[in-house]
Amino acid sequence: MNKNYYAILMAGGVGSRFWPVSTTEFPKQFHDMLGTGETLIQKTFTRLSQIIPKENILILTNEDYNNIVLEQLPMVKQEQIILEPVMRNTAPCILYASLKIKKQNPDAIMVVAPSDHWIEDEVQFCSNLQHAFDFCERDENLMTLGILPTFANTGYGYIEFDKLDSRPVKKVKQFREKPDYATARKFIQSRNFLWNAGIFVWSAKTVLKAYEEFQPVMFAHFMNGYEALNTPKEAAFIKDNYPLAQNISVDYAILEKAQNVYVLPATFDWNDLGTWGSLYDKLPKDEQENAVVNATVYLENATNNIIRTEGKKLVVIDGLTDYIIVDKDDVLLIYPKNKEQDIKQIVSKLK
Incomplete structure (x- = not known):
């Protein structure tokens, strides 16, 4: 394996739309959300270690989750865990991690990857990542992996690339915020928009040069x-100093300002697992299109539901369609799937 390859594994989010399973104390990246026997962070670490030396994979997380990371990734040493004392969005933490990597290896090429996304075709993922590493090793490029959109999703940001660029790697024209449905449909019809998956690739030298220029x-x-x-x-x-850093995303901080930004349309299946509905899409279904995780069910007139419990609890349902049913500890959630984005607000109100 190439000793110059590094990864920053982003594992500091709370995942509040997956409440009550995902909580501030134990967020979704540390759960086996799909019932595979591995948590999301374990799956992501294993996937990255196919191309990156394990000792070069750094886990960027909140200091409250240090012990959970060590427990779930026993192959990781304490010095590989980068701890944030407070949450400050992605720009400060990526800068912090990039400086650490640059000091360790000035020739480092790195991928920044979320720890809680689902990627099925890992062979294609590694192939795409290798392509991106090669591209960023040759020149001073900032890169992202974009996902070919399958429908007009209003929950993702989009990447617009140059329509006339016939190369496999496209020049980015601009990043677009999460659109309304009509705008998202126009993006899809234009055929030069990709979903922004938050997966970035660059050399330590190039990204730090961009920070110095755009975020002095x-x-x-x-x-x-x-x-x-x-x-x-x-x-x-x-x-003492991290809490004083500006709360800003890496997209706003440097990518929307830089001229040397490129995107590779990914060839692997991807899901950001951001909501119960996105999890439902990835789970196997019964004949009535119900997805069941860790539950024993008896269902009558029940269709298109996602049902999740702890410990194979028996769940009896009659007459529910398109609902999220989640039982965890002392919380029972029964909520319409079409209002899943509101769960985050419900959690805030309950707090």
Whole structure:
């Protein structure tokens, strides 16, 4: 394996739309959401380790989840876990991790990947990732892997690429925010839009050069502690200075400003597993299109539901269609699938 290949595995999110299974104390990336026997972060780590040395895979997470990461990924050493004292979106944490990698290996090429997405064709994923690594190794490029849209999804951001670019890797024209349905349909019909999966590839040198140019204040802020990185002094510097960093995404911070941004249309199946509905899409169904995880069911006049319990609990349902039914500990959720985006607001109100 190429010792210059690195990964930043993003594992700090809360996944509140998957409540009550995903909680602040134990988010969805640490759950076996699909009943496969592996948690989402375990699946992602295994997939990345097919092309990246295991010791070069860094886990970026909140300090509250340090022990969970060590428990679920026993092959990972403590120094591979990058801990955020507070949540500050993706730009500060990627900068922090990139500086650590650059100090360790100035020739590093890295992928930034979410820990809670579902990718089925891992052979194609590795092939696409290798293509991206090669592209970023040759030139100073910032890259993302885009997903060919299958329907007018209003829950994803989109990447618009140059229609006239016939190369496998396309020049990005612009990033688009989550659209309304009519706009999403126009994107699909244009045939030069991809879903933004939040998977990025670049060299340490190139991405840090972009931060220095487009986010000089943030770059200088973290460079003040460069000498402390990868030493015992790092924790104290991060504890005092990380909370002062601007709360901004890497898309806004550098990708929407840079001119050397490219996208590779991915050839693997992908699902961001962002909601119960997206999980339902990936699960096997019975004859009435019900998806069942960890439950024993008796169903009458029940169709298109997702049912999940702990410990094979018996669930009896009559007369429900298109519902989310989730039982966990002292919480029972029975909620329409078409209102699943509201679960995040429900959780906030309950808090």
